Amino acid sequence: MLDMLVVGGGYVGLAAAVAVKQAAPHLDIEVIEAAPAGVWEKDERASAIIAAASRMLEVFGAWNEIAPEAQPINRMIVTDSRTSDPVRPVFLTFDGEMEEGRPFAHMVPNVAMVRALRGVAERLGIPIRHGLSATGFRNGSTHCTVSLKDGSTLETRLLVACDGVRSKLRDMAGIRTVTWNYGQSGIVTTVAHERPHDGVAEEHFLPSGPFAILPLTGNRSSLVWTERTAEAERLVAADDLIFEEELQRRFGHKLGELRVVGSKRAFPLGLTLARAFVAPRLALAGDAAHGIHPISGQGLNLGFKDVAALAETVVEADRLGLDIGGLNVLERYQSWRRFDTFRMGVTTDVLNRLFSNDLTPLRIARDLGLGLVEHMPKLKTFFIDQAAGKTDSEGPKLLAGQAI
Template sequence: MLDMMVVGAGYVGLAAAVAVKQAAPHLNIEVVEAAPAHVWEKDERASAIITAASKMLDVLGVWDDILVHSQPINRMIVTDSRTSDPVRPVFLTFDGEIEEGKPFAHMVPNVEMVRALRGAAERLGIAIRHGLSATAFTTTNTSTTVTLSDGSTIETKLLVACDGVRSKLRDMAGIRTVNWQYGQSGIVTTVAHERPHEGVAEEHFLPSGPFAILPLPNNRSSLVWTERTDDAERLIASDDLIFEDELQRRFGHKLGELTVVGGRKAFPLGLTLSRAFVAPRFALAGDAAHGIHPISGQGLNLGFKDVAALAETIVEADRLGLDIGSLNVLERYQSWRRFDTFRMGVTTDVLNRLFSNDITPIRIARDFGLGLVERMPKLKDFFITQAAGTGAEGNPKLLAGEQI
């Protein structure tokens, strides 16, 4: 019988398995992944990794491998304008360092992050079963039996669902969600540009939604471009000339001519918050527990916070001789993470509704607010430490760079 079975071999699932196994090597852990073995190598996206998450990845022994492929964010610029405006005034800027030599975030290619976490899992002896999905599970007082798509069954003390925002395991567990769609889609692509970005990230608030420019190594940038869903579908289906022309209008000309160097995909945007994070012998983590708007760049980092809290909960319970799958143990994880997740979900929802419109009185009020924050250094410092994940009290040990 397994001690812990993780369904989903993405960043969160792998990190959860590695974090627990590293701190408690005697626990028997396996990961099940529905996708084929090498599909992750085709992921062209990149993610912002905040300071707290990078500290955790450092403790897990993978940050050095990730860091060589990353781009530090040295500065953040926020503008608010219309697409047709000839000038985009800067309302708010943040210096990227939260302490000497440490930026608040790094941009990391997803493929390198998964590669490093898979390497750690392999070194720790964690088996990853590919091409299998969980089709059902039944729970008793002592274990959970999971049925896989090939008809086989696995018995485990704890089942951890990291199977995405449309989690089938969450539905099987009977956990309900708060859910709505924004009528927006996020277009994700990568561009090269003539002039260096110097590690500057920009977020342009446009009437259809935020347009984020995030620096990558080798003079490239990752884009998260929010549009109304019907417009996003039209842009994805358009030829390269039309797509790049629309892109340049939003990106601006400060970095010169742009060239799209990655594929382009659109993802529907919405808010999904699980009403519970746990059930007997069952826990949700990552997007299976919460899906938020990318306006704050915190989605993946919320998942890593889940990992840190869940791993500490499991390992400390095991050291005390407790049953790691019992509801009493798992409720500590839920209480640790549910409020923070709810707060971030509400924050991103309000920000998206506030900035994704062209109503003049609202525009005037929000620009006044941005300008006010710009003139208050202590408030800016507070926001940047919160964004970096270093300002919260009671963080799990891994997020502080400490071993469990």
């Protein structure tokens, strides 16, 4: 019988398995992944990794492998304008250094992250089985029995669902969600440009939604371009010449000529918040617990925060001789994470609704608000600390760079 079975072999699932196994090597942990082997290694996207998450990856021993491909974000610029505006005034800037030698975030290629986490999992002896999905589970007094797609079963004391925003395990457990669709899609691609970006990230609030330019290593940037869904589909289907012309209108010319060097994909945007993060012998983590708008770049980082809290909850319960899958144990994890997640979900929802429009009164009000933050150093520091995931003494140890 397993101690912990993780369903989902992406970044959050691998991190959850690694975090618990590293702190409690005697626990028997396994990961199953519905996708065939090699799929995650083909992901061309990049993710913003906040300082707290990079500290956790350092504890795992994964960050040294990731670091050569990670681009520090040295500065963040926020503008609010129309696409046709000849000048985009800067309303808010954040210096990227949270503390000496550590920026508040890095941009990391997803392939580098999954490769490093998979390597740590293998060194810890965590089996990762591909092409397997859970089709059901049945709870018992000491464990649950998980039915798999190939007809086999696994018994585990704790089942961790990291199977995405459309989590089947969440639905099987009868956990309801708060869900709505924004009618927007996020276009994601990578572009090369003539001039260096100097580690500067930019977020342009345009009437159709935020347009984020995020620096990668070399003269490259990752884009998260929000448009109404029909327009996003048209742009992705267009040839590169049309796409690049529309892109240049939004990107501007300060980095010179642009060239698309990655595949173009559009992802529907919405909000999904699980009403509960746990059920008997089940814990949700990552997108299975929450899917939010990318306006803040916090989606994956919320998942890493889940990992830190869940791992500490499980490991401490194990050290005390408690049942790691017991609902009374898992409720500590839920209380640790649910408020922070709902707060972030509501914040991104409000920001998206506030900035994804062209109403003059709202534009004046929000620009005044951005300008106010820009001229209040203590408030800016607070926002930077929040963005970087700075924790207090009550926060999970892994996010502070401490082993459990």
